[in-house]
Amino acid sequence: MMDKKIKNVFREGAISSEFIANSIAKHQVKTNIGAHNIFLGQVRADELDGKQVEAIEYTAHVEMANITFHEIREETFEKFDLTCMHIYHSIGLVSAGEICLFVFVSSPRRKQVFKALEFVVEEIKAKVPIFGKEIFEDTTHQWKVNQ
Amino acid sequence: MELQIKYYGMLAEISQCDEELLNFDGTTGADLLHFLIQKYPSFATKDIKVAQYNQIIDLGNKITSSEIALLPPFSGG
Numbered sequence: 001m002m003d004k005k006i007k008n009v010f011r012e013g014a015i016s017s018e019f020i021a022n023s024i025a026k027h028q029v030k031t032n033i034g035a036h037n038i039f040l041g042q043v044r045a046d047e048l049d050g051k052q053v054e055a056i057e058y059t060a061h062v063e064m065a066n067i068t069f070h071e072i073r074e075e076t077f078e079k080f081d082l083t084c085m086h087i088y089h090s091i092g093l094v095s096a097g098e099i100c101l102f103v104f105v106s107s108p109r110r111k112q113v114f115k116a117l118e119f120v121v122e123e124i125k126a127k128v129p130i131f132g133k134e135i136f137e138d139t140t141h142q143w144k145v146n147q
Numbered sequence: 148m149e150l151q152i153k154y155y156g157m158l159a160e161i162s163q164c165d166e167e168l169l170n171f172d173g174t175t176g177a178d179l180l181h182f183l184i185q186k187y188p189s190f191a192t193k194d195i196k197v198a199q200y201n202q203i204i205d206l207g208n209k210i211t212s213s214e215i216a217l218l219p220p221f222s223g224g
Binding site for chain 1: 198
């Protein structure tokens, strides 16, 4: 099932547990699915020179990012036998411990979802123009770079 | 030609603006980067990607859009 329309992947602020739970619940009617796999990216309280990261403020080239997310979706559907896929990424401020990325893939069988999820997450990290500013407790900041 | 340059992340912090109109007489992405480094010297130390029409270009490619995005390293997820 491939959706040709370019969706807005971004959600303002953290992605709540309720949102994730609802998303799972919505799939109970899709009884051809036998396996879900979920990735949750969480803001880590990294330490630098004794200061802790309190939050990450995400900005993005939103238009280009949504197109890139769409291309990643299409490529993933081509590569793997998936029933559906959902991606949500935060924009704006997300505190340490909160969720900033939610990727949800579903398939009739388990093997596809393990491979597909890793592929999607790695592609997002490498290709989507999103920028995270790590804000420390003393309000100083540094720009995050994906490894 | 007149270009609308959009800056993102740490680059917007350096330029102190999200976008600006600049007159550019070069041809390629590399020319543009060189031109912008004159204006913002610390761009020289950054890993910058140039995008037009929502796509990253090779620096040897021609600038054909009047709207250009300057992107620092990505850090989504």
